[in-house]
Amino acid sequence: MINFITSEFSFEILFLLFSVGAIGSLFLNKNDKLANFWSSFFSISSSIWGLIISICAISFGQDLLFSVGHSVFSVFSVSFHVDKLSAFFIFIISLISLFCSIYGIGYVKHFYKKYNIGALGFFYNTFILGMLLVVSSSNGIFFLLAWELMSLASYFLVVYDRNDEENIKAGFLYFIMTHVGTAFIILALLLLYKFTGSFDFDIVKSNMGLVPLYIKNLVFIFSIIGFGTKAGIVPFHVWLPSAHPAAPSHVSALMSGVMIKTGIFMMIKIFLDILQPVPVWWGLTILVIGSVSSLLGVLYALTEHDLKRLLAYHSIENIGIILLGLGSALTFTSLGLPALALLGLIAALFHTLNHATFKSLLFLSAGSVISQTHTRNMEEFGGLIKYMPQTAFFFLIGSMAISALPPFNGFFSEWLTFQSLFQGIMSLDFYSKGIFIFAVGSLAFTGGLALACFVKAFGATFLARPRSEEVKHAKESSFSLLFGMGALALLSLVFGIFSGYLGSFFEKIAKSFTFAQNVFYPSFSTDSMLKVGNSFSSVSAPAIFIFFAIIFLIVIFVTKFLINRNQKVTINSTWDCGTDLTPRMEITATGFSRSIIVILKGILRPNIKKEIVYNDAGSKYLPKSRFVILSIKDIYQAYFYTPLHKITTFLSLQIKKIQNGNVNSYILYIFFALIVTLFLAI
Amino acid sequence: MNILIWIIQIVFIPIMSPLCVGIIRKIKAKLQNRKGASIFQPYNDLWKLFNKDEVISKDASWVFRYAPFVIFSVTIFVGMSVPIFMSFVNNTFTSDILVIIYMLALGTFFLALSGLDTGGAFGGFGSSREMTMSALAEGGFIFSLLTISFIAGTTNLLAISNVGILQHGHLLLSSILAFISFFIILLAENTRYPFDNPSTHLELTMIHEAMILEYSGKRLALIEWASSNKLLIFISLGSSLFFPWGIAGALSLSALLFGLFIFCLKVFIFCLAIAVLESSIAKLRFFKLPDLLLIAFILNVIAIILIF
Numbered sequence: 001m002i003n004f005i006t007s008e009f010s011f012e013i014l015f016l017l018f019s020v021g022a023i024g025s026l027f028l029n030k031n032d033k034l035a036n037f038w039s040s041f042f043s044i045s046s047s048i049w050g051l052i053i054s055i056c057a058i059s060f061g062q063d064l065l066f067s068v069g070h071s072v073f074s075v076f077s078v079s080f081h082v083d084k085l086s087a088f089f090i091f092i093i094s095l096i097s098l099f100c101s102i103y104g105i106g107y108v109k110h111f112y113k114k115y116n117i118g119a120l121g122f123f124y125n126t127f128i129l130g131m132l133l134v135v136s137s138s139n140g141i142f143f144l145l146a147w148e149l150m151s152l153a154s155y156f157l158v159v160y161d162r163n164d165e166e167n168i169k170a171g172f173l174y175f176i177m178t179h180v181g182t183a184f185i186i187l188a189l190l191l192l193y194k195f196t197g198s199f200d201f202d203i204v205k206s207n208m209g210l211v212p213l214y215i216k217n218l219v220f221i222f223s224i225i226g227f228g229t230k231a232g233i234v235p236f237h238v239w240l241p242s243a244h245p246a247a248p249s250h251v252s253a254l255m256s257g258v259m260i261k262t263g264i265f266m267m268i269k270i271f272l273d274i275l276q277p278v279p280v281w282w283g284l285t286i287l288v289i290g291s292v293s294s295l296l297g298v299l300y301a302l303t304e305h306d307l308k309r310l311l312a313y314h315s316i317e318n319i320g321i322i323l324l325g326l327g328s329a330l331t332f333t334s335l336g337l338p339a340l341a342l343l344g345l346i347a348a349l350f351h352t353l354n355h356a357t358f359k360s361l362l363f364l365s366a367g368s369v370i371s372q373t374h375t376r377n378m379e380e381f382g383g384l385i386k387y388m389p390q391t392a393f394f395f396l397i398g399s400m401a402i403s404a405l406p407p408f409n410g411f412f413s414e415w416l417t418f419q420s421l422f423q424g425i426m427s428l429d430f431y432s433k434g435i436f437i438f439a440v441g442s443l444a445f446t447g448g449l450a451l452a453c454f455v456k457a458f459g460a461t462f463l464a465r466p467r468s469e470e471v472k473h474a475k476e477s478s479f480s481l482l483f484g485m486g487a488l489a490l491l492s493l494v495f496g497i498f499s500g501y502l503g504s505f506f507e508k509i510a511k512s513f514t515f516a517q518n519v520f521y522p523s524f525s526t527d528s529m530l531k532v533g534n535s536f537s538s539v540s541a542p543a544i545f546i547f548f549a550i551i552f553l554i555v556i557f558v559t560k561f562l563i564n565r566n567q568k569v570t571i572n573s574t575w576d577c578g579t580d581l582t583p584r585m586e587i588t589a590t591g592f593s594r595s596i597i598v599i600l601k602g603i604l605r606p607n608i609k610k611e612i613v614y615n616d617a618g619s620k621y622l623p624k625s626r627f628v629i630l631s632i633k634d635i636y637q638a639y640f641y642t643p644l645h646k647i648t649t650f651l652s653l654q655i656k657k658i659q660n661g662n663v664n665s666y667i668l669y670i671f672f673a674l675i676v677t678l679f680l681a682i
Numbered sequence: 683m684n685i686l687i688w689i690i691q692i693v694f695i696p697i698m699s700p701l702c703v704g705i706i707r708k709i710k711a712k713l714q715n716r717k718g719a720s721i722f723q724p725y726n727d728l729w730k731l732f733n734k735d736e737v738i739s740k741d742a743s744w745v746f747r748y749a750p751f752v753i754f755s756v757t758i759f760v761g762m763s764v765p766i767f768m769s770f771v772n773n774t775f776t777s778d779i780l781v782i783i784y785m786l787a788l789g790t791f792f793l794a795l796s797g798l799d800t801g802g803a804f805g806g807f808g809s810s811r812e813m814t815m816s817a818l819a820e821g822g823f824i825f826s827l828l829t830i831s832f833i834a835g836t837t838n839l840l841a842i843s844n845v846g847i848l849q850h851g852h853l854l855l856s857s858i859l860a861f862i863s864f865f866i867i868l869l870a871e872n873t874r875y876p877f878d879n880p881s882t883h884l885e886l887t888m889i890h891e892a893m894i895l896e897y898s899g900k901r902l903a904l905i906e907w908a909s910s911n912k913l914l915i916f917i918s919l920g921s922s923l924f925f926p927w928g929i930a931g932a933l934s935l936s937a938l939l940f941g942l943f944i945f946c947l948k949v950f951i952f953c954l955a956i957a958v959l960e961s962s963i964a965k966l967r968f969f970k971l972p973d974l975l976l977i978a979f980i981l982n983v984i985a986i987i988l989i990f
Contacts, residue, residue: 383801385743396745405788406781415780425986426832433990437983440828441821448820451787452813455794459809464801465741529774537837543775544785547762552755559751559900564733567899574739574800574896587798587806595814599972 005056008066011082011136014053015129017046022125029118036108039121043101043128050094050132057087058509065138065202075199081138084512085273089135089265092353095491096257096360097128100250103364103484106477107250110371120160124251127153127259134262140189140199147185147262151178151230154259157251158243167246174243177236181229188222188270191215205274216275220282223270224289231263232316233323234293235636240316241300245308245376249367250484252308256315257360261352264322271330272345272513283331284435290327291442294320298449299604302456302596303632305378305589307366310457311359314402317446318355321417322348324439328420331432339521340423343532345513346506346524347416353502354409354495358401361488365395368481369461372474378589380468381461387474392462394485399454401492404447407545409495412530415539418443419532452596460589467583499541500528590630597632605633683933687771688762695761696907699914700724702953709957724910728903736899739800749796750897750904756789757911764915765843765922767945768930768938777839779827783820786871786915789908790816797893808892815877815889815971819870822863822978829860829985830923843922843929859985861924863978868916870975872909874956876966877974887965914949921948 004010021042028035057064067079082090104124108117130150137143155178159171193199195215196207211219225236232240240260244252271278271286297317304310325348332341368391369384370376385392401408421443424436466472476482495502503525510516524530531538574581597606609629615622658669704721711718738747763777763785776782790812797809831837833853834845870877873890882888883895894905922929928944930937966974 383741385745392743400788400791403787403791404784405791406784411784415778418780422828422831422837426990433987437986441825441979441983444821444824445817447784447787448817451791451820452817455791455798455809455813459795459798459806463743463745463795463799464806531774535774535836535838535841537778538774539778539781540775544759544781547776548755548759548785551758552751555755555758555904556751559732559904564900567733568735569899570735570737571740572737574741574802576802581801583801585803586801587803587810592806592810592813595810595968596817599814599818599969 002056002060005053006061006064008064008080010049010053011064011066011080012068014046014050015132017042017049018125018129018132021046022122022129025118025121025125027118028121029116032112032117035118035121036105039118039125040101040105040108043097043104043125047094047098047101047128050090051098054087054091054094057082058084058091058505061087063512075193076141077139077200078142079139079200080136081202082136084509085265085269086135088349088509089261090132092261092356093128093131093135093258096356097254099484099487100253100360100364102487103253103367103481104248104250106480107248107367107371109478111248115160115162120157120248123153123156123160127157127251127254130154131259131262135265138201140193140201140204143201144182144186144189147182150259150262151182154247154251154255157255158247160248160251161246164246166242170239170242170246174239177229177239181226181236184222184226184229188219188226191219191222201269201274208275213279216278219275220271220278223267224285227263227266227270228289229263231260231267231319231323232293233289233319234296234316235640237293237297237316238636238641241304241309241312244312244315244363245306249308249363249370252312252367253360253363256312256363257356260315260319261356264319264326264348264352267323268326268345268348271326272333272515276333276515278330278334280331280334280432283327283329283334284432286323286327286330287435287439288327290320290323291439292320293317293323294446295442295449296603298446298453299600300632302449302453302593303604303606305460306376307369307378307381307457307461308363308376310378310453311362311366314362314450314453315355315359317450318351318359318402321414321443321446322351322355324443325349325351325413325417325420327439328417328424328436331424331428332420333515335428337427338515338519340420340427342507342510342516342519342521343416343423343524344420345510345516346503347413347420349506349509350416350499350502351410351413354401354413354492357488357491357495358398358408358410361394361485361492362398362402364481364485364488365391365398368477368485369395369474371477373468373470375468375470378457378460381471382467382583382586383463383465384471384474385462387471388462388476390476390482391485392458394482394489395462396458397489397492399458401496403451403454405451407493407496407541407548409492409499412496412499412539412541414443414447416524416530416532419537422537423532449596452593456589456592460587460592464586465581465583467586497541497545500525500530503530594630605635607631607633687768687933691766691768691771692758692762694766695764695911695914695918696758698949699910700728700907702914702917702949703910705950705953706957706960709954710961713957713961724906728907731898731903731906732900734899736901739802739896741801742799742896745792746796746799746896747901749792749799750901750908752792753789754904754908754911756785757908757915760785760915761911761918763839764918765840765926765929766918767922767941768933769840769843769922769926770930770932771840773840774838779824779831779837779839782839783823783827786912787816787820789912793893793905796897800896802896804888804892804895808889808895811889811968812873812893815870815975818972818975819867819978822975822982823867823871825979825982825986826860826864826867827919827923829856829982829989832986832989833857839919839923843926844931845926853989856985856988857924859981859988861920863981863985864920864924866974866978868920869956869959870971870978872913872916874913875960876963877971879965887968917949917952918945920952921945 025039064082071077133146195211229236301313329341329344401410404410404414529540611627615624794809797805834842878889930941
C-alpha cells in the first residue's frame with residue numbers, strides 16, 4: 001500500500017483529480033449549485049489525497065523522479081522530482097486548500113446568480129494544481145509553465161469580483177508585478193542553462209562546479225527579485241496588499257497562506273540546495289531583507305483600517321520572519337556550521353507551516369465577517385462578537401497565534417527563529433554578528449508591534465458597540481464556513497502543543513539536504529520539548545499548556561465558587577460621564593494605532609490633511625464643517641516605482657528617436673550593421 | 683519535599699506581592715511626610731474587593747468576563763517559572779526567557795482587549811497607550827534578558843541565577859548596562875513613574891487604570907492582584923538574575939532560610955529604589971516615553987557587543 005502511495009502513479013492521480021475538478025466545473029457553469037458542488041468535491045477529495053501521499057512521502061518515501069510522456073525537445077520535459085522538501089510543501093498546499101475548499105462550499109453561495117461559479121471552480125482548481133506543479137517540477141521550462149499557470153489562475157481569481165473598479169486595478173498591478181518577477185526568474189534560469197547546459201534542476205546542481213562565482217551572484221540577485229516579488233519582500237511587496245484583499249476570501253487565504261510560500265520554496269531549493277556552496281554575504285543579505293520586511297510589514301499593517309489589507313501586510317511580516325530563519329541557515333552553511341544551519345532551516349520550515357495555518361484562518365474569519373457586513377472597513381465594524389460569536393472566537397485564536405503567544409504554534413516557530421539568531425550572535429565574527437543583532441532586534445519589535453496590531457484588529461472588529469447598521473444585521477456564518485475556520489484554529493493549537501513531535505518531522509526534511517548529511521549534532525527536539533545546545537535553551541509546549549490550563553481552571557474555580565459565593569452581578573451601562581455613550585465615542589482603528597504612527601513618523605511618514613468649510617468665508621470665524629484626513633505616504637510609489645517609471649519612459653523616448661520614419665536613414669542603419677558584422681566576422 | 687518546594691515556588695509570588703506594593707506605598711508616604719497606611723493594607727483592599735458585588739457593562743462580552751482570570755493566571759504561571767530565592771529547582775520546561783516574556787504579553791493582550799470591550803472612551807485610549815508602550819518595550823525587555831543569557835551561556839532563568847552573572851569580572855560593564863535597561867523596562871511594564879502614575883485616575887494621563895476602569899468586585903481584585911504579582915515578578919527577576927547572591931543553590935533548611943532573608947532584603951532595596959524614584963521625578967510626557975524605551979534597547983545592544 002505504502003509502495004503504491006509513494007509511487008509516481010499516485011502523484012499523477014493527484015494532478016488528474018484537480019484537472020478534472022477544473023475542467024468539469026467549467027462545463028457545468030450553467031448551473032451554479034452543481035458547479036460549486038463539482039469543484040468543491042474535487043478540490044476536497046484531491047486535497048485529502050495530497051495530504052495522504054505527502055505524509056507518506058515524508059515518512060517513508062525516497063526521492064521520486066519521473067516524467068510524463070516523451071518530449072521532442074531536448075531542453076523541455078514534463079519531469080517531476082518529489083523530494084522531502086517538495087513533499088512538505090505539497091503537504092502545506094493540500095492542508096490549507098482542504099479547509100479553504102470546505103469553507104468555499106458555503107462562501108461561494110453569495111456569488112450565485114452574480115458571477116459565473118463554473119469559472120471560479122475552474123480557476124480555483126487550476127490555481128491549486130499550478131502550485132502543486134511548481135513545487136514538484138524538476139525541469140526549468142516546465143517549472144516556468146507551472147509558475148505561469150499559478151500566477152494567471154490567481155490573477156483571474158483576484159479580478160473575479162469584477163464589478164469593483166478597485167479589484168480590476170489591483171489585478172492589473174498584480175499581473176504586472178508577477179510578470180516582472182517572472183522575467184527575473186527566466187533570466188536566472190537562462191544564466192544557469194548557459195553554464196551548466198541544462199534546464200533540469202538535478203543536472204544543474206551536479207554541474208554547479210562549472211558556474212563561475214560572479215554568475216552565481218547574479219543568479220542570486222535575480223532569484224531574490226524574482227521569487228521575492230512572489231513572496232512579497234519589501235520593496236517588491238506593493239502588489240500584495242492590494243491583490244490579496246481583492247480575491248474572494250477563501251482564495252485570499254490560499255494566496256496569503258500558500259502561494260507566497262512557493263517563492264520561499266524556490267529560495268530554499270535554489271540557495272540551500274542547487275547553488276551550494278554559496279558566499280557568506282547571501283545569507284546576511286537575506287537576513288537584512290527579512291528584518292526589514294518583517295518590521296515594515298507590521299508597521300504598515302498598523303496603519304491599515306481595511307481588515308484584509310491589514311492581514312495582507314502581516315503576510316509580508318511573516319515572510320520576513322521565515323527569511324530570518326532561512327538567512328541564518330544560509331549563513332551557517334557558508335561558514336561550515338551545518339548543525340546550526342539545520343536549526344535555522346527547521347525554524348523557517350516550521351514558521352512556513354504555522355503561517356499557512358493561522359494566516360488562512362484569519363483570512364477565512366475576515367471573509368466570514370465581510371460576507372455579513374459587506375465592507376472591509378474596520379471603522380464600520382464593532383461589537384461583532386455578539387452577533388458572530390464563533391467567528392470571533394476563531395479570529396481571536398488566529399490573532400493569538402500570529403502574535404506568537406504561547407501555547408499557540410506561532411510562538412514555537414518564532415522561538416526557534418530567535419534561537420538560531422542567538423546562535424549566530426554567539427558564534428560569528430564582528431560584522432556578521434552585527435547583522436544578527438539587528439535581526440533579533442527587528443524580530444523582537446515585530447513581535448511587540450504585531451501584538452498591538454491584533455489588539456487593534458480584534459478590538460475594532462469584534463468588541464465594543466456596533467459602529468454601523470450593517471453590523472446589527474450580521475448573523476453567524478453557515479456550518480461549512482465555521483468548519484473550515486474551526487479546523488484551522490484547532491490546528492493552530494495542535495501544532496503548538498505538539499511542536500516537539502513536529503520538530504523531528506522537520507529534522508527529517510532538513511536532513512535530506514546535502515549540507516546536512518554526515519553531520520553529527522544533538523537533536524533539536526525530544527518527544528515533548530524543543531531544545532537548543534546541550535543546555536542553552538529548552539521549552540516544552542505540553543508543559544506550558546497543561547500548567548497554564550490547570551492554573552486557569554483553579555483560579556476560575558476558586559474565585560467563582562469558593563470566595564464570596566453570594567456575590568451579585570449587575571448588568572449596567574458603561575460609565576458615560578453623564579452623557580449618552582454613542583459608538584462615535586469608542587476608539588477607532590485609526591485612532592488606536594495613531595500614537596505608534598506618530599512615534600515612528602520617521603519611517604511611516606504620516607500625512608494629515610485638514611479641510612475646513614466656513615460659514616463666513618471672508619472672516620473665517622465660524623466653521624461649518626471640518627474634515628481631517630489621516631493617511632500614510634506611499635514611499636515606495638514616490639521613491640522607487642515612480643522614478644523607475646520615469647527612467648524607463650525617458651530611455652524609451654530616447655530610443656524612439658532612432659525610428660524616425662525616414663527610409664534613407666533605415667538604409668544607413670543596415671549599411672552600418674553590415675559593416676560592423678563584416679568586421680566582427682573577420 | 684520536592685512537592686513542597688514547588689508549592690512554595692508557585693504560591694510565593696501571589697502571597698508576597700501585595701506586601702511589596704504596601705511597602706512601596708509606605709515608603710512613598712514617609713517621603714511625602716505622611717503617616718501612610720499599614721504595609722498590609724493591599725491585603726485588606728483585595729479582601730474587600732473580593733467580597734463586593736459586581737457591575738458589568740452591558741456592552742461587554744465574554745472577553746471582558748474571562749480576561750481577569752487569564753491575566754491573573756499568567757502572573758501565577760510566570761511567577762512559578764522565575765527564580766525567586768532558590769535556584770536548585772530544575773525547570774527546563776517553562777523557565778525560558780522567551781516563554782516568560784511572551785506569557786506576560788499574553789496577559790497584556792487580554793488586558794488591552796478588556797479595555798476595548800466595554801466601548802468606553804477611556805478604556806480604548808488606555809489600551810492604545812498600553813499597547814504602544816509594550817510594543818516599544820518589547821525590544822528592551824528581550825535584549826536585557828538576552829544580554830545576561832549570553833553572559834551565563836543559557837537562556838534558562840534558573841540556570842542563569844545559578845551561574846551568577848556579576849561574578850564574571852570583565853563582563854561587569856555589560857551586566858550593569860543590561861541592569862539599567864532592565865530597570866527601565868521594569869518601570870514601563872509595571873506602569874510606574876515616569877511612564878504612568880499607578881495611583882491616578884486623571885483621564886488625560888492614565889494608562890493602566892484607564893483600561894480597568896470598568897472592572898469591579900472580584901474581577902477588579904484579580905487584576906489588581908495580578909499587577910502587584912507582575913511587579914514582584916520583575917523585582918525577583920532583577921534581584922535573582924543580576925544580583926544572585928545568597929540564592930539557595932542546594933536543598934537545605936539553612937540555605938533556604940538564608941536565601942529567603944537575602945531575597946526579602948533585595949526586594950526591600952528594589953522597593954526603596956522605586957519609591958524614591960517615584961517621589962523625586964515627574965511623569966514624562968507620553969511622546970517622550972519611546973526615547974527612554976529605545977535607550978533601554980540601545981544600551982543592551984552595546985552590552986551584547988561588549989560581551990563577545
